[in-house]
Amino acid sequence: MYVADKVDIVVIGGGHAGCEAALAAARMGKKTIMFTMSLDSIAMMPCNPNVGGTSKGHLVREIDALGGEMGKNIDRTYIQSRMLNTAKGPAVHSLRAQADKTKYSHAMKKVLENVEKLIIKQQEVVEVQVEDGKVKGVVTNTGAIYECKAIVLAGGTYVRSRCLTGECIEYTGPNGLKTSNKLSEALKELGIELRRFKTGTPARVDARTVDFSKMEPQHGDERIVPFSFENKEKDIKRDQYPCYLTYTNEKTHQIIRDNLHRSPMYSGVIEGTGPRYCPSIEDKVVRFADKERHQVFIEPEGEDTTEMYVQGMSSSLPEEVQIAMLRTLKGLENVEVMRIGYAIEYDCINPMQLKHSLELKAIEGFFSAGQMNGSSGYEEAAAQGLVAGINAALKVDGRDPMIIDRSEGYIGVLIDDLVTKGTKEPYRMMTSRAEYRLLLRQDNADLRLTQKGYEAGLISAGRYERFAAKKSAIDAELERLKHVYVGTSEKVQAILEKKGSTPLRSGIALAEILKRPELEYEDFTEVDTDRPDLSLDVIEQVMIELRYEGYITRQMRQVEQFKKLEKRLIPADINYDDVYSLRLEAKQKLEQVRPISIGQASRISGVSPADISMLLVYLEQRNRSHKDESTEKEEV
Numbered sequence: 001m002y003v004a005d006k007v008d009i010v011v012i013g014g015g016h017a018g019c020e021a022a023l024a025a026a027r028m029g030k031k032t033i034m035f036t037m038s039l040d041s042i043a044m045m046p047c048n049p050n051v052g053g054t055s056k057g058h059l060v061r062e063i064d065a066l067g068g069e070m071g072k073n074i075d076r077t078y079i080q081s082r083m084l085n086t087a088k089g090p091a092v093h094s095l096r097a098q099a100d101k102t103k104y105s106h107a108m109k110k111v112l113e114n115v116e117k118l119i120i121k122q123q124e125v126v127e128v129q130v131e132d133g134k135v136k137g138v139v140t141n142t143g144a145i146y147e148c149k150a151i152v153l154a155g156g157t158y159v160r161s162r163c164l165t166g167e168c169i170e171y172t173g174p175n176g177l178k179t180s181n182k183l184s185e186a187l188k189e190l191g192i193e194l195r196r197f198k199t200g201t202p203a204r205v206d207a208r209t210v211d212f213s214k215m216e217p218q219h220g221d222e223r224i225v226p227f228s229f230e231n232k233e234k235d236i237k238r239d240q241y242p243c244y245l246t247y248t249n250e251k252t253h254q255i256i257r258d259n260l261h262r263s264p265m266y267s268g269v270i271e272g273t274g275p276r277y278c279p280s281i282e283d284k285v286v287r288f289a290d291k292e293r294h295q296v297f298i299e300p301e302g303e304d305t306t307e308m309y310v311q312g313m314s315s316s317l318p319e320e321v322q323i324a325m326l327r328t329l330k331g332l333e334n335v336e337v338m339r340i341g342y343a344i345e346y347d348c349i350n351p352m353q354l355k356h357s358l359e360l361k362a363i364e365g366f367f368s369a370g371q372m373n374g375s376s377g378y379e380e381a382a383a384q385g386l387v388a389g390i391n392a393a394l395k396v397d398g399r400d401p402m403i404i405d406r407s408e409g410y411i412g413v414l415i416d417d418l419v420t421k422g423t424k425e426p427y428r429m430m431t432s433r434a435e436y437r438l439l440l441r442q443d444n445a446d447l448r449l450t451q452k453g454y455e456a457g458l459i460s461a462g463r464y465e466r467f468a469a470k471k472s473a474i475d476a477e478l479e480r481l482k483h484v485y486v487g488t489s490e491k492v493q494a495i496l497e498k499k500g501s502t503p504l505r506s507g508i509a510l511a512e513i514l515k516r517p518e519l520e521y522e523d524f525t526e527v528d529t530d531r532p533d534l535s536l537d538v539i540e541q542v543m544i545e546l547r548y549e550g551y552i553t554r555q556m557r558q559v560e561q562f563k564k565l566e567k568r569l570i571p572a573d574i575n576y577d578d579v580y581s582l583r584l585e586a587k588q589k590l591e592q593v594r595p596i597s598i599g600q601a602s603r604i605s606g607v608s609p610a611d612i613s614m615l616l617v618y619l620e621q622r623n624r625s626h627k628d629e630s631t632e633k634e635e636v
Contacts, residue, residue, distance in 0.1 A: 001143045004146055006146075007148050009396065010137070011389070013035070013370070047174075047201045050096060052094060062449055065446045067458025081224050128190060135364070149396045152368070156371045158179055159184055160180070160346065161344055162344070165319060197346060198344065200280050209336040210298060243299045246330050259321045260282060355401075377429065386411075407440075414427075485507045491527055568598035570598065
């Protein structure tokens with residue numbers, strides 16, 4: 001072995017987590033190396049080629065607000081864009097874009113290759129060197145040593161992975177790529193607890209053999225909302241490609257039931273735990289036996305290919321069974337399969353070994369991100385990669401980590417769930433997991449997190465100035481509308497009549513009348529003569545703040561209570577055996593997680609409100625005892 005280079009940060013993996021981690025570290029001025037199993041698989045989309053969707057769209061906009069790359073990259077390469085859940089309130093609106101998967105990967109690789117201080121290498125990391133509880137470097141399969149001050153582990157689904165289709169088992173990563181077989185043992189030797197998880201992907205079919213006339217077309221939106229706050233609609237608007245909707249039927253389900261014994265998931269061949277919220281088609285047929293049909297979306301994988309993704313038909317059944325069941329669907333009667341579906345098993349770590357900074361508690365300077373932490377999805381991976389990369393760079397500089405709490409972002413919810421509660425199956429982000437989701441909307445991600453990105457060093461001065469101007473414009477307009485009154489003039493009453501709104505009997509502030517759901521900001525342009533020229537995103541924030549003022553105020557009070565508990569810190573040297581009346585399960589869970597605050601302790605599964613009360617009593621007694629000791633020392 002020989003020392004090949006000395007760098008600040010090593011990133012292991014070139015998927016969505018690895019890309020964000022490497023970019024963040026390098027952009028923060030740290031000499032960084034990103035190792036990947038294949039230069040051709042950087043930012044690859046081995047599953048559905050889309051970004052965003054319910055709750056995941058929130059993550060992408062938060063990544064952008066912090067200075068990450070995913071939002072910009074999907075804006076460059078989308079082929080269809082839709083805003084989901086528009087019939088509901090703004091808290092659950094979620095942007096989703098279908099990507100050209102090849103262009104997405106190439107565009108991200110181009111960005112990486114043009115960032116100063118970032119080196120990209122196609123090599124396998126087989127060992128992590130640790131000395132006195134701190135990372136020292138990594139060793140590659142060629143025997144090269146790369147010394148470093150921090151590491152971000154972002155191995156994705158490539159760590160000791162194997163792909164299964166019926167009786168066929170291949171020891172490869174996604175799409176037949178090389179797997180990393182030696183890293184697992186190296187991690188175990190360091191005392192890191194590993195788990196075995198499973199996910200899967202459906203077949204890809206040839207568009208030339210699909211009868212789209214028998215399916216329901218799903219078109220993109222006319223108005224394009226960019227993922228990146230830096231982009232405007234006019235900058236990224238382009239022709240879009242439709243997706244198509246079809247359904248499974250009783251024939252499909254019968255073929256699946258007849259062949260369940262050949263599915264590695266049901267035959268006992270698969271060891272890993274699969275995702276509850278993204279089940280295979282065989283899992284759906286078994287779990288929802290009363291359902292006569294399931295939705296299946298046929299989605300293009302890119303502009304320059306005939307490959308189409310069969311969303312909703314993830315399967316590990318044998319090849320001939322997959323083909324037979326696909327051909328029972330309307331429009332797929334004569335379909336040809338280009339790539340067969342498969343299940344993939346892989347090693348990941350128990351995320352409860354991590355701090356909120358995503359640094360391992362037991363090894364200083366060793367961070368982990370993405371599917372290595374037991375999550376699923378490109379967006380969840382990228383969000384963790386960005387946080388890990390930022391905190392690795394801050395660690396090198398000797399600065400405090402950037403922590404996003406549950407009241408500040410979906411990223412905070414994601415990380416807190418993983419490190420506090422852990423996960424027994426691939427974790428997927430959902431809006432229902434965020435208790436403050438009315439405040440954590442995708443539309444205001446920049447207002448919530450750009451300040452943190454700026455302080456970390458990922459937001460430029462120019463972008464920060466534009467952000468500050470937007471924030472100021474929102475605040476100024478909200479205040480102005482409180483002091484602009486409209487009376488009962490014919491013009492005003494005509495506006496209200498046209499919109500089906502109740503006529504006014506006396507004057508009222510615009511801030512009050514705009515709370516009516518049937519009225520819009522632009523309705524009063526003619527009577528509000530001193531109105532400033534505002535951008536659409538400013539107007540959107542003003543209207544949401546006005547209409548949901550009561551709910552927002554109530555949730556802000558809840559956040560204040562949450563913050564109080566988060567500030568009640570638990571001493572790092574606490575011995576939970578000393579806490580009187582604490583149940584055995586609570587002691588074990590608290591000892592395992594080692595929460596940093598009462599707030600975090602209260603979210604640990606198995607720790608009850610009564611346990612928290614006992615813990616608070618103990619901490620109060622401990623504080624008094626320490627104060628008495630200090631007083632005695634001063635008197636002496």
